[in-house]
Amino acid sequence: MINFTQEAGFGLRRRKRAEARFQWAGRGAILISLAFLVIMFASIIGNGAGVIWQSQIAVTVDLSAEEIDPENIGDASFNSLVKKGLRDAFPEVEKRKEKKRLYGLVSTEAAFEVERQIQANPELLGGMQTLWVTASDDADLYISGQVDTDLPEVKRRVSDAEIAMLDKLLEEGLARETFNRGFFTNGDSREPEIAGILSSLMGSALTLLVCFALSFPLGIGAAIYLEEFAPKNRMSDLIEVNINNLAAVPSIVFGLLGLSIFLGYMGLPRSTPLVGGMVLALMTLPTIIIASRAALRSVPPSFKEAALALGATPVQAIFHHVLPVAMPGMLTGAIVGMAQALGETAPLLMIGMVAFIVDVPTSVLEPATALPVQIFLWADAPERAFTEKTAAAIIVLLTFLILMNLIAILLRRKLETRF
Amino acid sequence: MDQTLIQTPVADANFVGQPATPTPPEKVSEMEQSFIQARKANVFYGEKQALFDINLDIEEKRVTALIGPSGCGKSTFLRAINRMNDLIPICRFDGNLTIAGQEIYDPAVDVVALRAQVGMVFQKPNPFPKSIFENVAYGLKIHGMTSSKTEMADRVEWSLKSAGLWDEVHDRLDQPGNSLSGGQQQRLCIARTVAVAPKVILMDEPCSALDPIATAKVEDLIDSLRKDYTIVIVTHSMQQAARISQRTAFFHLGKLIEVGATKDVFTNPREEQTQNYITGRIG
Structure with a gap:
């Protein structure tokens, strides 16, 4: 008589229990993290609404x-x-x-x-x-x-x-x-009732603009060269290891670097989105390079081979056939890097973007502050009414982060080619 | 001047600099001289030697099949002919390999010009993720072979007709190349290769990913292309080699064991190893 039930032996009961234990542990972990998220959002929205x-x-x-x-x-x-x-x-x-x-x-x-x-x-x-x-x-x-x-x-x-x-x-x-309306159209103020978020929002936007303009072309260029052209030798290995290490360097170190090189040595104007963007570009470069290389690597080599066999030059093969396929992945990496940069505070403190800015900046050469720095400043302010502003600024920051991630997902969907 | 009309094949194929202008190859009488000549060709992957002193003559406007068990070096030899092996950093070629009398491993040879005239069809159909038209037009575009849109359209149509695909796709040229069936995709890849008017077409197991019906179509196509192009095909199917090739070369463990008229190789092989392989005892 053959037994196909759990009673058949093989240690099945014990194995099934282990299975169930693990699944419940997983559900528990998700539940706990969800609970923390809900508490966080409830408290922020409750305070900021x-x-x-x-x-x-x-x-x-x-x-x-x-x-x-x-x-x-x-x-x-x-x-x-x-x-x-x-x-x-x-x-x-x-x-x-x-x-x-x-x-x-x-x-x-x-x-x-x-x-x-x-x-x-x-x-x-x-x-x-x-x-x-x-x-x-x-x-x-x-x-x-x-x-x-x-x-x-x-x-x-x-x-x-x-x-x-x-x-x-x-x-x-x-x-x-x-x-x-004033909260969205005013700059910062010592008086909480008229303090608004526009100056720091503009500061963040300008900073990110500089950051993107610098890090996206540089990052993609570096990734293409490293992935497709660089000879595979000890030198390129060393570069690869160092790029991976750079991605893990604390952001405040990049801030100090910016302080001493961009401000001290090059004499660029302090507290400006230009310098802030440059520092954040340094910080996001490794992220973009790593993501872009992964995207390039995921393109089937057959496209490049086919183009080369037709007599395309390596640059033509890459720009005509590899890059379009890798683009969604590269853009996603870039936007994730930008989102990271948007939330970054420490390097901006180092280059003086922690200033009290009332006027809304209109160019990258005007002193400005950024959203996370504004949150830091308001959280530090003694007036009771600033707690509400702080929470509201956090909501604005989170909204922009979510929007950026949403754009990344939509771009991916739109540009992705099936093959 | 069309290179196929020249008696002595010395320095007629222009691998240095610009590719030749695309004129649909004309019919000419077969020539006795071997078009592709390998002499003492050795290929190394790092320390490992993959090909040993290959001496092989490939005749013009014939289909030459390279057969042999997996890992015998037949694909390596094929990829040496258009220098696709250069893409592998550790791969090294030693010896002589001439096409129409010109040494293709000469430093003066531009590999882009070489590949423009020695086309290749891969094992797995690999159309670009672009429209059918774009797939065929790509080679024409990068080489600047057509001067107007209508000329390009004509050339694309001619190429698709050469590949026997025109009737199936003429009303949907703007659809992606990978929306076609496997066999159609492979014929699209052949059309793409034919479009730039190569002298030689290399095929690396072009039918191994196709079903028997699609395979038959591609085989018919290869047979019809024979009159205009020199074709070298790697295949695992001995029936296929027997059906479509005029000459067959048998490789084993990196060595060329035997080469001759297909009929002779399959019915009356000189070497025992060939006999064993075609009767299924090795490989």
Whole structure:
């Protein structure tokens, strides 16, 4: 009688148990890593989502000709106009200290905002006007409900007096939350309520542009030469080993190299995307070379042989037949390298891209900062409201990373030739 | 001047510099002189010697089959004729190999010019991952052989007709070459080779990846190409060698054992080793 079941012996029960154990261990590992990912994203999104909304306070300002000369708008003192408007709204506030608190409800940027609104729309002039201005970071915390009023006053960022004033504004409809356009259109600022991400985003974009323009052609050229032309001898072995080692060098070392060579020796302007891009290009070069060589190696040699047998020169054979097939793999490698560069902070600190940049850079020769450096700066800032900005900046950075990887996948799909 | 009309084959094939202009080869009477001549040809892979003192004459406009068991050096010899062995860094050639009287291992010989005139068809069909038209036009393009689009189209059509593929693909020239069947792909590769008007076509087991029907078509094609080209074919199938070749060379362990008219080699071999191989006792 033949037995084909587990009872047939051969140590089957024990072998099956080992099988199941391993599979469950694998599922457990995936579950744990997924849980960490979920926790990370939940915490970042939970912290950063508030950035979408921004609090505004309505101030009624006197824009009559006595206060503002219509011919000469810039000469007016908008700061005192805003303060006067606030005093008029709260006539009961008299003490100097309380007045200071009252003025602190709106951002220090409020006066400029009023001026900008008038410049954009001069018809506002000639009478009392109610204008919306940005609330201060602490007022914003209260309006968006992030202040725990159960805590004793000394442990709160917002005092009882301020809460009373804000409650009154909210009741009268003079405080509201709107979409925070400023976060995406402003540069950095000392004031969290008007600090935006555009300057660092542009800085990152320019830096990556320089990085890509340098490392992609160089990396692909080096890979083609090493893979297809270089004689296989001790020298090329040495180069190969060193490229692999370079890929593992800590990025801060490349930063120091950039500091001493690009800034110190070559005298290029510090803090600029040009130098940042050059340093990051050094860092991504090995990644691109390694990925490109792997892509070249995966092309069936028969294409090259066929072209050579037809009388193509080696360069023609490679550029006409090997490169098009290897291109998707090369591009993927390049984009992975770029994604790495986008998230890199340490080398940028070394070459001075850690500066406080308010203006949005428009060329690679202007001082700039990059997204991860901006995150570092905001995380380091003392104001409570910057935690929200930090998380939001991380979301922006992650979004761009995901987008880049998505582009890599789509490019791969589109360009891949079947053979 | 068409090289095939010259009586003395000295220095007529122009391997140095530009390839000859593409004129469809004309019919001429067969010549007695051997077109490809190997004298004391030795090939080494590093320390290992793969071919030993090969003396072989290959006649013009004939099909010469190289047969022998695996590893006997027949493919190595084939690839020595268009210097594809140069691609292997450790491979070294020693001796003389002339085509139409010209030493092809001469330093003055440009390997690109040589390969433009000594075409090759590989074991596995390897069309480029491009359209059928592009596959055939590629050689014409890189050699600048046609001056206008219509001329190129004509030449592509002529090549596909020569390869017996035109009727099957004329309405889908823009489709990828690898959308064809295996046999069609191999004929496309032959069309690609024929397009640049080579003097010699080398074939490295061209039918080993094909089914019997596709094989028959390729064999018919080889037979029809014989009148215009000198063909050297490596094959594992002795029936194929007997069917399509006029001359057969038998290799064994890197040595040329016997060469002669195919009929004689298969029916009345001079050497015992040949006898053993064709009757299936070795190999």
